[in-house]
Amino acid sequence: MSKKIFITLILIALISLVFGVWFLMMDKNPNDILSQTDGENLFPFGQGGGTTPVNPGTTNQTTTTTPGLDLNYIPRLRKISETPVAGGVVFTNKLGTIIRYVERATGHIFETYTDSLEIKRISNTTIPKIEEALWSNQGNQVLFRYLRDDNQTIRTFYARISTTTVPDQAIEGIFLPDNIAEINVFGDRIFYTAKTETGSTGIIANIDGTKKTALINSSFNTWSHTWSQPGSVLLFPSPSSLATGFIYTLNTTSGEYIKVSQGAPGLSGLSNKDGSLILMSGKKGFGVGTAVLNTKTGETTNLSLQTMTDKCVWSVLDATVLYCAISQALPQNNYPDAWYQGKVTTNDSVWKINTETGDTEEILSPQIEALEEFDITNLSLDAQENVLLFTNKKDLTLWAYSLRL
Numbered sequence: 001m002s003k004k005i006f007i008t009l010i011l012i013a014l015i016s017l018v019f020g021v022w023f024l025m026m027d028k029n030p031n032d033i034l035s036q037t038d039g040e041n042l043f044p045f046g047q048g049g050g051t052t053p054v055n056p057g058t059t060n061q062t063t064t065t066t067p068g069l070d071l072n073y074i075p076r077l078r079k080i081s082e083t084p085v086a087g088g089v090v091f092t093n094k095l096g097t098i099i100r101y102v103e104r105a106t107g108h109i110f111e112t113y114t115d116s117l118e119i120k121r122i123s124n125t126t127i128p129k130i131e132e133a134l135w136s137n138q139g140n141q142v143l144f145r146y147l148r149d150d151n152q153t154i155r156t157f158y159a160r161i162s163t164t165t166v167p168d169q170a171i172e173g174i175f176l177p178d179n180i181a182e183i184n185v186f187g188d189r190i191f192y193t194a195k196t197e198t199g200s201t202g203i204i205a206n207i208d209g210t211k212k213t214a215l216i217n218s219s220f221n222t223w224s225h226t227w228s229q230p231g232s233v234l235l236f237p238s239p240s241s242l243a244t245g246f247i248y249t250l251n252t253t254s255g256e257y258i259k260v261s262q263g264a265p266g267l268s269g270l271s272n273k274d275g276s277l278i279l280m281s282g283k284k285g286f287g288v289g290t291a292v293l294n295t296k297t298g299e300t301t302n303l304s305l306q307t308m309t310d311k312c313v314w315s316v317l318d319a320t321v322l323y324c325a326i327s328q329a330l331p332q333n334n335y336p337d338a339w340y341q342g343k344v345t346t347n348d349s350v351w352k353i354n355t356e357t358g359d360t361e362e363i364l365s366p367q368i369e370a371l372e373e374f375d376i377t378n379l380s381l382d383a384q385e386n387v388l389l390f391t392n393k394k395d396l397t398l399w400a401y402s403l404r405l
Contacts, residue, residue, distance in 0.1 A: 076402045077369045080112060080119075080389075084396035086144075087133030090114075090382040090389045097382060099389065101398050102133035107144060109161065109171070114387055114400065123161065125171035134185045137383070141188060141207050143176070154179045158208045176209040184227040191215075191233050191252070193223045202235070204252050215255040224268065225250075228314065229275040239268045241283040241334040249275075249295075260295060266336050269293075272314040277355060279322060281308045286332035292355045305351055305360055308336055313379035313388075320356040323363075323388060325349070325376035345394060348376040350401070364388075364401055374399075 080088070080099055088101035097114040100122075107127030112119045132145035144157040159173035176192075181200070183192035188207045193200050199219040205212035222238040235248040235257060245267035250257040261267065266283035278293040280300075290303045305326050315321035327346035338344045350364035366374040375393035382389075388401045 074115060074117065074402075075369075076405075077364065077366065078400045078402075079370070080398040080400050081110070082397065085133075085391065085398045086130040087135060087142075087378070088380075088389055088391070088398045089135035089137070089139045090380065090387045090400065091137060091139040092382055092384060092386075093138075097384075097387060098139060099387075099398075099400060100135070100139050102130055102142065102144065104130050104396065107146075109142070114402070120167060122167055122169060123171050124168040125159075127157065127171075134183060136185060136188050136207055138188075143183065143185065143190075143207070145180075145183070154181075156180050156183065160208075174208060181222075182224060184225055184233070186227040186230075191225060191227050193225065195221045202233075202250065215252065216250060216257060226268075226270050226309075229271045229273055232271070232275050234269045234271055234278065236267055236269055239266045239282070239336050239340075241266045241337050245282070247278065247280065247293075261293060262300075264289075268309045268336070270309040270312060270314065272319045273316060274319050276319060277314075279309055279312055279314070281336075283335050286334065287330050288335045301355070303353065303355070304358070305353060306330070308339065310336070310339075310377050311346075311348065311379070313381060315385060316381050316383060317385045320354055322353040322355060323379060323381070324351055324353060325374070325379070325390070326351050345375045347373045350376065350388070363403070 081101060084104040086102040086104045088099060090097065090099045098111055099114065100109060100111045102109055105128065107125065107130045108121055109123040110119055110121050127144055127146065130144050130146050134143040134145070135141070140162070141158070141160050144159065146155055147153065148155055155178060156176040157173055158176060159171045161171065162169060177194065180192045180194050183190055185207060189204065190207050191202065191204050193202050196217070199217065200221040200223055201214050202216040202223065203212050203214050220237065223235055224238045225233050225235050227233045231252055233250045233252060235250050237243060237245045239245060242265070244263040244265055246259050246263050247261035247267060247269040248257045248259050260278065261269070261280060264282040268281055270279045276295055278295060279290070280293055281288055281290045288306050288308055290306050292301050292303060305324065307324050307326050311325040313323050315323065325348035327348055330346060331344045333344050339346070349362055349366065352361045352363050366372055373394065376390050377393045378391040380389045381387065386402065386404050388403055390399055391397070392399060
């Protein structure tokens with residue numbers, strides 16, 4: 001065979017091969033090609049693909065599809081908001097388990113059901129730049145906290161909303177006193193502290209600010225507090241690694257307060273549902289130390305997993321159980337100041353801790369389930385303990401994790 005004929009045969013074979021590949025591609029359904037691209041885990045578990053981001057200017061959020069994804073599938077770890085939130089709540093009524101939240105930029109309220117991917121805007125009153133939103137446990141009352149235009153005056157606005165879904169309802173309410181430094185909601189009651197000329201005062205009232213009673217007047221003006229049990233608030237100086245703190249219990253009826261802890265820098269506390277146990281955290285070297293105080297015996301037990309009280313919530317069903325966000329590798333720094341100031345962030349997973357037996361169990365690793373890093377804070381539970389709600393401090397988005405399979 002001559003060299004010219006050999007080269008000609010090779011060229012014919014190559015042309016035939018190219019034509020065959022082109023023919024197969026043209027014969028293939030375009031939707032089949034698209035499904036090959038999109039269907040193979042294009043969107044990580046727990047984000048994207050299921051719903052479109054909420055547009056603050058629309059009434060209802062529509063649910064869109066991604067080829068290859070099941071619209072009815074609710075991920076166990078679910079991203080609730082695409083935009084930063086000021087605060088959320090999860091509660092159950094006769095219609096189901098509902099999550100409501102306030103969007104930071106607009107003050108609009110959105111809601112979703114835990115068995116649906118649809119998210120609806122239920123308020124149309126714009127209150128820009130909400131720093132904090134605090135909810136009643138039934139999700140029908142909320143406090144909006146924000147700065148006035150002077151960037152100094154703290155405003156607190158109370159609003160009541162319908163317990164059932166009413167799209168784009170107007171928000172009406174009343175203002176509480178200006179410059180409330182810190183506020184806690186327990187049921188439909190509040191406890192707040194405000195600075196005075198001689199220090200500070202601690203006041204208990206209805207959530208709308210009515211029927212208020214001054215419980216404590218102090219020469220100290222930077223109190224922090226948590227309220228998670230009937231009849232008693234935990235008081236402690238605003239946590240700082242530069243100052244030794246103590247924890248006090250404040251009786252919400254008599255105003256009597258009792259010191260219940262030893263002193264430690266950066267100390268903060270969180271009580272369980274019956275007040276028998278107090279979770280405490282504070283500065284330990286260039287990290288944090290975490291312990292549980294038994295208020296009946298006075299005994300303190302150090303926990304093997306170290307975190308801050310801001311990253312924990314007590315079980316509503318079992319008084320000995322905690323859910324805490326634990327950092328995989330806590331950067332060395334002065335805590336809690338560095339974390340409060342945003343100088344450090346954590347990379348957390350969620351653990352269930354039995355403080356009686358010492359048993360610990362990692363129940364959620366967001367890095368595995370959502371392929372994201374989470375700095376978890378603002379944890380809360382519904383009354384049936386079916387859903388754990390929390391904020392990712394890295395971008396202030398709201399997430400929900402189902403505790404029941």
